[in-house]
Amino acid sequence: MAGAPDQRQPGPAAGEQLQQPQVSCQVFPERLAQGNPQQGFFSSFITHNQKCQQMLLKTVETNPYVKLLLDAMKHSGCAVNKERHFSCEDCNGNVSGGFDASTSQIVLCQNNIRNQAHMSRVVTHELIHAFDHCRAHVHWFTNVRHLACSEVRAANLSGDCSLVNEIFRLRFGLKQHHQTCVRDRAILSILAVRNISKEVAEKAVDEVFESCFNDHEPFGRIPHNEKYARYAHRDFQNRDRYYSNI
Template structure:
């Protein structure tokens, strides 16, 4: 997870949250009246919220990773709406964003997202969680291995572990460095949202790593660059057309 929503509002009871995970037709339910207040696109100029909204719009319209994920979500019956499923908010700490499974909404931390490239990575990462939430009965709240699997996939497929990002983190390596990065990022993400030991997080990642690392849906490959993502999107569209004609 690129980050998690801060706990500034009480959420639904845990039992209610878990129930929502298993109702396929409620993957994207309408926000309840007591849900997050939505920020209007033109509510204020030259503010962090306005900047966040502009970067969000650019990502949704131009980023090939995100465009593929949006198509895949729609194909799976979970069409994404910008106003409904994204919220730019101030967050505590160094959190960049998070997927709120109880409301099926992606929170973007407008006070911590630094630039357009950062926004692209955060949205891609969180949309992978949303895609997993749409296609599978993910027990986000009590099964740490389910969480570990989605975090592995998000780190693997979102560009979090691209060579340039690892160089910027001053992390260098050659042999299986991508796998090492994915493991490390997944463990860090689990520790950010679960009160468990590092050893427990590492064990959860190890238990599911091989199967989840090799699950490349909906990309069909590990997209190491925007060019890879564009080809993956083209292949996804062609695959969709093929199956629709069978």
């Protein structure tokens, strides 16, 4: 997750059901209470949902970050199905999307995702959480350090802290600014979905930051823009071909 207006909730990877104790959740309270996607005012307008679906389709088919993550998920045995594992719907507040643990879906907030670039960042961010869950035993709800690690990775690898995005936020030009952005957004993400103090969130992020910031899988590098993401995708495909021939 990242802080407002890009709040997202991590959870189980697509295709899996993770049995976890119920915890306080500030992102999708209606979904957790009802067990169904919330239908808001704009959801009655089919064109609103169609726009979300069209942006999602374009992201899945063309965005190099997403294409690499989908390949990596499939390679790890957690293939993602667009119809099953993504849901466009209305969300409360300024939430952009998240993982719904009860349905193993990436929720895309059709009333808050502003444009194609925003859609791509949200999908990329959530797929990083899904990839982390697929490859490791992540205890999202019981171990804040696990959550912090995935949030650090998502902020670092999804483009959330790209130079362009930081310029739009009027935050740039500082020494080691990328690291500072990743740390700050990881903390904001944790606070958005967990009822804990800022001090606890900061401590968790600081404890895992070095190792998780330097974990670049499945990209192999920090993809600062789509050009680097395309290179990373090419390298991943070549690596996959190499291992398949061993």
